[in-house]
Amino acid sequence: MDILIVGAGPAGSLAALNLKIGNITIIEEHQAAGFPVQCAGLISDECYESLKKYSRRCFVNRIRGAFFFSPNGNYIEMVGKRKGVVIERKILDVELLSKASEIADVLVKTKFVGVSRKGAKIIQNSQERFLKYDYLIGADGANSKVAAEFSFSRPEFYSAVQVEATFEPLEENMVELYFGSRYSDGFFAYAIPIGDGLARVGVVSKRDPLTFLRNLIDKHPSAAKRFKGSYLELNAGIIPIGLNEIVNGVDGNVCLIGDSAGMVKPYTGGGLYYHLIAAEILGKSFPDLELYKKRYLEKMGKEYSTGLKILKLYSVLSDSDYNELVKLGKDLDFSKLDMDHPSSVLKIMPTLIKKVALKPKLYAKLARHLLV
Ligand SMILES: Cc1cc2nc3c(=O)[nH]c(=O)nc-3n(C[C@H](O)[C@H](O)[C@H](O)COP(=O)(O)OP(=O)(O)OC[C@H]3O[C@@H](n4cnc5c(N)ncnc54)[C@H](O)[C@@H]3O)c2cc1C
The missing domain is CATH 3.50.50.60 (FAD/NAD(P)-binding domain)
Incomplete structure (x- = not known):
């Protein structure tokens, strides 16, 4: 055969x-x-x-979790069940x-x-x-x-662009995820430390990822201060x-x-x-x-x-929703999250929903998109 x-x-x-x-x-x-x-x-x-x-x-490199950044530069630490490599x-x-x-x-x-x-x-x-x-x-x-x-x-295809940049991560073993309309339309930007003061920094978006990447490097309230000026190995691709x-x-x-x-x-x-x-x-x-x-x-x-x-939510949540989520998520327990299994997100939903109950618009978006 x-x-x-x-x-x-x-x-x-x-x-x-x-x-x-x-x-x-x-x-x-x-x-x-x-x-x-x-x-x-x-x-x-x-x-x-x-x-x-x-x-x-x-x-x-080994990764122990992720910092989830809202557009205003605040962040929460998410350390789930699975570690990364x-x-x-x-x-x-x-x-x-x-x-x-x-x-x-x-x-x-x-x-x-x-x-x-x-x-x-x-x-x-x-x-x-x-x-x-x-x-x-x-x-x-x-x-x-x-x-x-x-x-x-x-x-459907999303576009991605990535560079290896000299970058000071908050922690060498934590990925940084940047949310908000300046850094992607419907996805997010990221920095993944690879040691020696370098990180893979990229954006996934529906259109024009390079503009979002420039915004991240020049304007992000936390990340922009930590780029050290060298950008190597630019690569671009598509994500189906x-x-x-x-x-x-x-x-x-x-x-x-x-x-x-x-x-x-x-x-x-x-x-x-x-x-x-x-x-x-x-x-x-x-x-x-x-x-x-x-x-x-x-x-x-x-x-x-x-x-x-979850992907749909990225397009639905506004910058102020993300800012609110990070504020409310400070003491959430992420230990059941599993990066390979999006269904594990549902395990933190009951606590999250209780926390956002006083924010009716945000509550409605989360409930409409994740619970049905
Ligand atoms: C910027 C970016 C970052 C990513 N980051 C991650 C990540 O951190 N973790 C992760 O798990 N995934 C990540 N991905 C996704 C991951 O890279 C892909 O899912 C993976 O490469 C797909 O593997 P594949 O073998 O299906 O296709 P490919 O890796 O694209 O391989 C296809 C092969 O087929 C060959 N080929 C194509 N057409 C023909 C033809 N007509 N005849 C002969 N050969 C052909 C190509 O040359 C290529 O070698 C990322 C993607 C992008 C764009």
């Missing part, structure tokens, strides 16, 4: 590593995996525990692919351009060729050509947000995995944990692709729907 995986990002390599049967070929349009980097590298410790059997060298994606992607190459043929500088009766049409060394396959797995990222070729539905892609992204002997399938936490933009889960489920279900979809939706469907509700 010939299995063709398009894309040598984490989703493609993890899919190969979890498949127990078949002759696997991975094709990658670039010379190497992990290029260009479009990732802040923040994952949960649980996700890191699963990935470290493939790559330990990718470890960069910052990794280096360039290293992770290369090491994942190297492990995958022990069980799969890897063809780099090979681009998937479509399908015909002869198989998958690829371009390699400027030559068009065909590769026969029994199963085709599209792990070719947010702009998936496989998804387009099979007319799978496409997600959706559930339709996995719902529709299986057709006979073709399926999607990773960003191509919109497998991203809608309220953080983090993809790696979801890819890991999907690859394990794919491996256990293969070659029954409908079963793969069904099991993935059973495990993750609720997380998507809660994650999408």
Whole structure:
């Protein structure tokens, strides 16, 4: 049985590593995996525990929680059930692919351009060729050509931009999240410390993330004072947000995995944990692709729907709502929060709702968007 995986990002390599049967070929349009980097590298410790059997060298920093900043510069400390780890994606992607190459043929500088009766049409060394396959797995990222070729539905995209900046974090092991209309329209900005006075600083937004990033660097009441003037490694990318892609992204002997399938936490933009889960489920279900979809939706469907509700809130909450939330949230217990599982947010809702009961507008927004 010939299995063709398009894309040598984490989703493609993890899919190969979890498949127990078949002759696997991975094709990658670039010379190497992990290029260009479009990732802040923040994952949960649980996700890191699963990935470290493939790559330990990718470890960069440990994270114990997050500071949640309101637009006026006040903040609360959120330390949840799960801790975080910052990794280096360039290293992770290369090491994942190297492990995958022990069980799969890897063809780099090979681009998937479509399908015909002869198989998958690829371009390699400027030559068009065909590769026969029994199963085709599209792990070719947010702009998936496989998804387009099979007319799978496409997600909504958010834009992201990120730099490595010289920055003085409030704490070396705490992520900083910046909310408010100056720093994103419908998402948030972040700073993730990576040691040596550096942090990955970025913005996810519906439009024009660079303007929001400039606002953060120049105008944020707390963060702006802590930038030290050097900006390295600017990178930009898109974040697919959706559930339709996995719902529709299986057709006979073709399926999607990773960003191509919109497998991203809608309220953080983090993809790696979801890819890991999907690859394990794919491996256990293969070659029954409908079963793969069904099991993935059973495990993750609720997380998507809660994650999408939280995402909606980012667009609905005003700057004064965020200021109020941070004021009210000072002594909230976040210990049940789990960064990989948005449904855990519901566990703090009863206490939060009690606290906002005296703020009818804010109460109505939270109740309308999170409780229904
Ligand atoms: C700024 C930013 C920050 C992020 N931060 C985090 C974070 O902190 N934590 C986290 O978990 N996630 C984060 N993410 C999301 C994460 O980076 C993605 O979810 C992840 O990279 C997707 O992996 P993938 O393998 O599905 O796709 P990709 O990593 O995009 O890999 C797809 C591969 O397919 C190849 N390819 C594409 N088209 C073709 C073709 N036609 N033929 C052959 N090869 C092809 C590409 O070259 C690429 O190598 C972030 C994303 C962005 C943009």
